[in-house]
Amino acid sequence: xSDFDDINRRxxxxxxxxxxxxxxxxxxxxxxxxxxxxxxIDPRLAPEWQDKGLRVNAALPDDPAVLVLxxxxxxxxxxxxxxxxxxDTLVVSVAAGTTIAAFEAAFPGAPIVRVMPNTPAAIGQxxxxxxxxxxxxxxxxxxxELLMSAVGRVVRLESEDQMDAVxxxxxxxxxxxxxxxxxxxxxxxxQGLAPALALDLARATVAGAGALAVHEDEDPARLxxxxxxxxxxxxxxxRELMDAERGLPxxxxxxxxxxxxxxxxxxxxxx
Numbered sequence: 001x002s003d004f005d006d007i008n009r010r011x012x013x014x015x016x017x018x019x020x021x022x023x024x025x026x027x028x029x030x031x032x033x034x035x036x037x038x039x040x041i042d043p044r045l046a047p048e049w050q051d052k053g054l055r056v057n058a059a060l061p062d063d064p065a066v067l068v069l070x071x072x073x074x075x076x077x078x079x080x081x082x083x084x085x086x087x088d089t090l091v092v093s094v095a096a097g098t099t100i101a102a103f104e105a106a107f108p109g110a111p112i113v114r115v116m117p118n119t120p121a122a123i124g125q126x127x128x129x130x131x132x133x134x135x136x137x138x139x140x141x142x143x144x145e146l147l148m149s150a151v152g153r154v155v156r157l158e159s160e161d162q163m164d165a166v167x168x169x170x171x172x173x174x175x176x177x178x179x180x181x182x183x184x185x186x187x188x189x190x191q192g193l194a195p196a197l198a199l200d201l202a203r204a205t206v207a208g209a210g211a212l213a214v215h216e217d218e219d220p221a222r223l224x225x226x227x228x229x230x231x232x233x234x235x236x237x238x239r240e241l242m243d244a245e246r247g248l249p250x251x252x253x254x255x256x257x258x259x260x261x262x263x264x265x266x267x268x269x270x271x
Contacts, residue, residue, distance in 0.1 A: 003146055004028070008037045011061035013089075014068045015079050017042040017049060020094060021070035023122040025049075027150025039064070066090045066143065073097040073266055080106040090140050092147065096167045097266025100133045100160055111136040113144040116163060116171045117151060126152030129166040131159065164267065168259030176255060181206050 012033065014021055017040050029035060035053030039060055050056070067089050071079045076098045083106060091103055091112045103112045113136050117128040128148040132141050141156070148154045157163065181202045188198030213220055228234045241248050 004031065004033045004037075007065045008032075008034045010063055010065040011037050011039060012066045012068065013039045013041065013060055013064045014070060015041045015083075016069065016071035016075075017045055018070070019119065019122060020117060021068070022046065022049070023126075023151050024068070024070065024094075024117075024147065027121075027124065028147065031150055060084065064089050066092060066147065068147070069093045069095060069103075071095060076102075083107070086110060090136070090143055092144050094128075096171060097263055099267050100131070104133060109135065111140040113140060114160065114163060115144065115148055116166050117148060118170050119174045121151035124151055127170055128152060128154050129157050129163070129170065130154060131157040131163060164260045164263035165256070167263045168256045172259045176252075177206060177210075 012028075014025060017025060021042070025038065025040075028038075036055065039055040039058055040049065041057060041060075043057065045056060064086065067083070067086055069076065069079060069092070073095045076093075076095050080102070086107055089107075089110060091107050091110050092115060093103060093112070094115050094117055096116065098114075100112055100114050103114070104110075112133040113130055114132075115128050115130045117126045120126045121128070128151070130141070130144055130148065132144070136144075145154045145156075157166065181199075184202035184205070185195070185199040188201060189195055193201070213223060216223060224238070228238060244250065
């Protein structure tokens with residue numbers, strides 16, 4: 001018996017099959033979702049998804065188990081305008097900035113779960129935060145968690161107000177880390193390393209440190225202290241990085257605050 005039995009019987013609708021939608025679909029199919037149970041709505045569907053047994057841009061099933069909206073926030077209004085009323089269907093959104101209230105207006109009476117995954121979901125290493133509306137019961141939340149666990153870890157929020165900060169931290173966060181790799185590599189170059197070598201060292205260091213932080217499941221301050229010898233090279237570097245006025249802590253605080261505020265603006269419909 002598969003966890004996807006009810007979905008295989010009633011069907012799943014995926015609106016938007018780009019990078020995130022495609023990553024989720026790959027995870028679901030690997031875990032027992034039948035291709036014929038999936039209706040994909042995407043006018044620009046990538047060639048890799050053709051001839052896979054999916055129902056592509058076809059009429060929606062009468063009573064699908066789940067509707068997953070994986071389009072960009074700027075396209076959400078158009079997507080919602082094309083959806084029929086689906087009162088008994090679990091609606092799952094993975095778009096930043098679109099509030100539960102907007103989905104409740106489009107799907108009156110439906111259980112709705114808003115989710116924020118991040119791009120490492122493409123390799124099954126994502127983390128998704130989720131929150132449901134009042135209509136979403138335990139079984140709805142469990143189903144949404146089942147779907148999102150196919151691409152990584154899942155955490156549940158206490159209120160929707162937390163979603164903008166989650167988006168700013170983990171949703172946008174991979175871009176911050178990619179830029180950190182860029183900056184570390186450039187700094188290595190400035191100290192005389194060849195560009196390819198500097199990039200290789202920076203990329204592997206960030207990836208390895210992140211994996212170690214997850215594996216050890218310990219306070220990152222303790223992990224940092226374990227690497228730092230008094231008067232050594234790490235201590236010299238950290239004096240600059242941890243400076244209270246011009247180091248990483250105030251810079252990261254401004255970064256997360258700016259991204260959080262932009263999420264709030266999107267939620268208010270500001271372009």
